[in-house]
Amino acid sequence: MSKRRLDAVDKRIVEWLSRDARTSNRHIAAELGVTEGTVRARIKRMEEEKLIRITAVTNIDRFRDAALAYIWIEVERSSQAREVAEQLAAMKELGFVALMMGRFDILAITMVRNYEDLAEFVHARITGLEGVRRTESTLGVNFVKHDYRMARIVG
Template sequence: MHKHQLDELDLKILDGLAHDARTSNRKIAAELGIAEGTVRARIKRMEAEGLVSITAMTNIARLRNPILAYIWVEAERSAQCEDLAQRLAAVPEIGFVGKMLGRFDLLAITLVQNHAELAAFLHRRISGLPGVLRTECSLGVNFVKHDYRMSRIVKVEAENAVE
């Protein structure tokens, strides 16, 4: 299946959905001055091509005592980074994995309830993975801003870069 590059209209449709994914196709169409069928068809195409995924997101600020744990991972050898990134991505409790430039090779992000849970998670799920040389953690304790649309921005930029 041929993947299309996201055009200006696709991005406007995504922007309408980013504020509230429950926004009707009719409302988006009216705001953009296009037919509802055009909105529906474009969303369907973007989903089919894996360019977008419409999903519900938990508001982490509403969770009871959430601690956002940033787990910085240094690989034993740079050649292991891709395999290690895939292994981290397969861990259900991890919500983000990224390859990094700088002191650490990878960043994994998860939510924990307390320090003991984080320590157990690191020892049980991360430290024993093949290729992990060392880890370091940073904890997010006060969420000043968490824009859920950021994942859309990152995904769109990544998809456009592949084309």
């Protein structure tokens, strides 16, 4: 199956779904001036081609007793970065793991209750991984903007 780029109608469907994934195909079709079948078929195609995934997300603003922790990881040799990242990705506590460009090689993100829990997790689970040279952690304490729909592409 060959993947194709999203056209203008696909992008507008995704915009509607990103606001509320429960929006009916009929409502989206009426707003876009296309048939309900068109909307249904395009959503199905985009899901099959893994261009979109419809899912529920937690609202981190509701977790008053938890903070988002950013764990920046430097590896000893750049050739170890992917292997370390894959080990991190297997940890259920981490919701995000990415290879990075810049000062650190990897960014991992998780939720913690406090600095003590963060320190315990980093020291017990991350710094002992082979190839990890050092870590630096920060806590997000007050989010000015948090848009879980980060898939928008600039440009």
